[in-house]
Amino acid sequence: MRSTILVTALGEESFIDANGNGLYDEGESFQNLTEAFLDHNEDGRYNPAQGCVSGAPANCAAAGSEETFVDFNSDGRFSRGTSATFPNGLYNGVLCPPAGDGVFCSRELVNVRDSLVLVMGSDSNFDILVVDNNTRRQPTVLQAGRTYTVYVADIFNNAPAGGSTVSVTGDGCEVSGSATDFEVVDSNSIGALTLPAFSIVENAGGSITISVEGGGVTVARDFSCQTAPEPECDPNTDPNCLVPGGGP
Secondary structure, three states, X not given: XXXXXXEEEEEOOOEOXXXXXXXXXXXXXXXXXXXXXXXXXXXXXXXXXXXXXXXXXXXXXXXXXXXXXXXXXXXXXXXXXXXXXXXXXOEEOOOOOHHHEOOOEEOOOEEEEEEEEEEOOOOOOOEEEEEEOOOOOOOOEEEOOOEEEEEEEOOOXXXXXXXOEEEEEEEOOOEEEHHHEEEOOOOOOOXXXXXXXEEEOOOOOXXXXXXXXXXXXXXXXXXXXXXXOOOOOOOOOOOOOOOOOOOO
16 A cells, blocks of 8 residues: 655745855745645646546546645635745745845745655565566566566555565576565655566576565465577578567
């Protein structure tokens, strides 16, 4: 599960004190805050509209839609920074000099905010996906001499929790690469965990097991290995030669 926690408080906008006098002077760059909002899709923009297909409200897609905001000025609308009241397009803070209050800045405090994206993984429902780096297909049998990438995600497409381990081990099938023993670091990045690529060495047989361990639970998936078949032609000399499992 992925959630955003928003915290707001009364405070000041930040600015660049170009002359170092400790006050905001007209023309200095500042951060003009909009009203605070919950950024569900993490795109940095307020997206209030319901994500529905036209004429089919039953098929609404809530990804990034229906974001809510804190109505600081109580006008019933999301204020982006150009209204007569906050946010007003001026620097707001106590470092606005009295002579500039209401002219080029404002001493009225504003709603400052910070947010945190919290990811809560589901340790018992990992999906392990292996992709052939050459064909971008998802094989069930791994060929010697080819390179593969492993993706791991829970049912919400989040990576395993920090401290989880992912291992790639062979049984009569030799594995080469840095992804054979991997510890997951803490992260709230979007999407599955991507491991460094690994390959199956030539003349391999047997099987490999990819396992994910976290929270006292281990999830594993097995793949059989096979020796790469002999090519029927030479792709270096024949432009029409097709490499098995790949392309010309």
